[in-house]
Amino acid sequence: MAEATQATGVVGGASAPILHPVLRAQLAARAGNLQLRIADAITEFAGTMTFVYIHVVVFGLWMLFVEKNPWQTLTLVVSLEAIFLSTFVMIGQNRQAAFQQAKADHDYAEEEALLKENTELTRTIQTLTREVHAKLLGQAPGAGG
Numbered sequence: 001m002a003e004a005t006q007a008t009g010v011v012g013g014a015s016a017p018i019l020h021p022v023l024r025a026q027l028a029a030r031a032g033n034l035q036l037r038i039a040d041a042i043t044e045f046a047g048t049m050t051f052v053y054i055h056v057v058v059f060g061l062w063m064l065f066v067e068k069n070p071w072q073t074l075t076l077v078v079s080l081e082a083i084f085l086s087t088f089v090m091i092g093q094n095r096q097a098a099f100q101q102a103k104a105d106h107d108y109a110e111e112e113a114l115l116k117e118n119t120e121l122t123r124t125i126q127t128l129t130r131e132v133h134a135k136l137l138g139q140a141p142g143a144g145g
Contacts, residue, residue, distance in 0.1 A: 022103040026095075036095075043088045 019027070030036045045051055062074050 020103060020106075022099065022106045026099050026102070039088055039091050043092045046085055046088065 030040065059074065059078070063071060067073055
């Protein structure tokens, strides 16, 4: 998944990508599903210039040598291919949307946990500050501002 942001960290002396936990889970799920691996391979290949060049050559040869005007069979083949490729694009978009939602949910949960931890730390610091002030100034804890 090229869209995913990756940081590079040093793990065991070697540079390795640090993947988001949701991305790691998604990659593991995709690796275990043959249908998703096939869809990924087709989508990845269909999104390359090699795919375009192959089609230009094949369709050009078809129009020149296989079928003369009006290219009815070629039209059928191209239409079917478009149907299947658009389906693979939609599969990819659905997976991307699911990934983004899972990542957003994970990030929200992490941010909420950090907010709670920071709030507790701030309260602890405030309590310690009041106690230090009380000891230094001779006031009772909680007295004053």
